[in-house]
Amino acid sequence: MSSLTLVHARYQLVELSRIPMAIIGAAFFPAASLFFFVVPNTKGDPAGATLATASMVVFAAMISNLFGHGTGVAEDRSQPWDPYTRTLPIGPAVRFGSRIITGLAMMLFSMVPVVIVAAIFTPATISPVRFLLAIGVVIIVSVPFTMMGLAIGYLLSTKAAIATVQLVFLPLAFAGGLLGGPGEAPGFIETIAPFVPTRGSAELMWATVGDFEINPVSIVSLVVWTVGLAALAFYAYQRDEGRRYH
Template identity: 40%
Template sequence: MSTVTGPDAAARHNTATAHTAPSQLSLIRTHTKAQLLEQLRIPVAVISSVVFPALVLMFFVVPQPAVTADPMASLESIAQLGVFGVMSAFLFNYGVGVAEDRANPWSSYVRSLPVGALPGILGRAVTGMLFAFMSLLPVLILGALLTSAPDAFTSGDLPWWRVPFAVAVWLLCGLPFLALGLFIGHLCTSKVAVAVTQVVFFPLAFAGGMMLPPLMFPEWLNTLSLFLPSRAARDLSVFALTGEGLHSTTVVCLLAWLLVLGAAALWAARRDQGRRFR
């Protein structure tokens, strides 16, 4: 029996490895599927993140005839609650989810595999985007059925392209909260992350004008909220859906928070990586 050695053997080995090594795309699909299944194993968490914004619409918007009878006021409320849903999905999916993964021995083992961090990061990002999008659907459906929002489009006052444009803006406006969730998840234990995420989420949502329109704020709170990422996300989303409500500082504020929170999330991830995998 002969044995092939030298360059030919190395070439055959490299070819065999290339055929057997999974691609980055297949790894991303695998991580995404695993993240989805992990989330679906906790139906209460999935249902709460998807249904909660719609419940807020039902309890706080629909009972107000002055709002539901006005197409533009209805669209403004829908835009606010769209950001509310995306913000909730990103903060809890990353803030609590990453903290739980850090405490999971299987996740620690997966992170030690020689496939890099990219598939896991993108898999969680796709999962977060999916649940954020799912939180938008009940708000849009109930808003169309129970308010006069569609009248703004059927009358010709607004073009229909603003609806898909607003969905894209909602998801983009969630990026600072994705980074904030990563920051919390890499710094806190799973139990602490739940409490910290809740403490951060509700004040940001209220001061950002997602539960009450900023028009109802006292002057000091309105001025303060203009410097918050939640208010910037809210105003940009309202503008995307209605063409109104954009301040001169909105985009700059949102980008500044994205840079700051993104840098904080990167620092926290590297700190955690250095402590547990050095």
């Protein structure tokens, strides 16, 4: 990782710090969802609370990356600063890398309230080793949502990106069974769940923090989604570059 990538990431983090509501919003919604959807239903069930908290962690990762990259990139493209940075001899790797680092930092920050709410209001438990593994896993499972956010941000205008993200994130959460633990979603949701990226991400988290057997179909689907979304994000960037700067 180049020092130039870190410089750009630091600039983006400083820029975000000047918009406190954006940071608060990213951290509030997943924690509020945990409080209203999980806390009332997991009292006296440590294993269930732990798995449901893992679901909310994936939910937080999805929201943070879709809003952070989807609306963030689209908004940046509408500002005078973005055309200037495109003229610098840094290449797409630095821009992509700095955005991903910024997104990871915001994503991890958004999970702090989720962990705090789970620790205080639920019987969820996790060993230090599993907790550290979970941090690594959530970074991995955030990749498809990062790519989805980047694709939306580079393909659409600011207004269209905001609307698209709002239309996408809740259906993905419901379809993947994120608003609860394994087996708690309705039957038709459990049928389609293995074919959406949220389910594969959730199952990896469930297996990391608890006793859960992963469905291979969910993991294959997650890999296919990740590769496809990465290709779409690269295409979106190249398309935007060709239309606006060549």
